[in-house]
Amino acid sequence: QVQLVQSGAEVKKPGASVKVSCKASGYIFTGYYMHWVRQAPGQGLEWMGWINPNSGGTNYAQKFQGRVTMTRDTSISTVYMDLSRLRSDDTAVYYCARSIIENWFDPWGQGTLVTVSS
């Protein structure tokens, strides 16, 4: 079955970087865009950007421009989201989600909690 499995929880200090992985299975990895969405504790969903696993092309929300980098490794069907210069308000659960068509996101990964604390 189609499945996205993300890496485990991370604790980082302010100013550091974090890299979250999302391994896809059950479908043709290069056939679907992958999006990243985050959710701060008790807050709503926030779209961060997407990567085209076929070409490696990316597009990021303006808010994250310059701090986020999305990459992929087609040999292991995995996408990565790297967020730098972390601040306390980056504490959130980060999700990857496959795009079937535009914002028809399905499935989603299980989420990765990133905690930024000194």
Next chain:
Amino acid sequence: QSALTQPASVSGSPGQSITISCTGTSSDVGSYNLVSWFQQHPGKAPKVMIYEGSKRPSGVFNRFSGSKSGNTASLTISGLQAEDEADYYCCSYAGSSTYVFGTGTKVTVL
């Protein structure tokens, strides 16, 4: 890009119908028929309920329906059931290959 505006909470009794609004602008909701709706239970990942404004993925009950008028999209849940109690988020295409989510609505089944 500002978040789309949703009511913080909506409630209804079992069997009733409720509607959740999602208000954007002419740059997002009003310009594209690309609004999706997601259901999220506590501690779980979101699940798509509606895409392209009014289409239901297979496996989603037809109690869920979507529509749009001007800059406002709506999700209607008919025949409300206890398992529908969750948070709901709209998401719209916002141009230039970007997307924006709504502020979220907590649905309570009384």
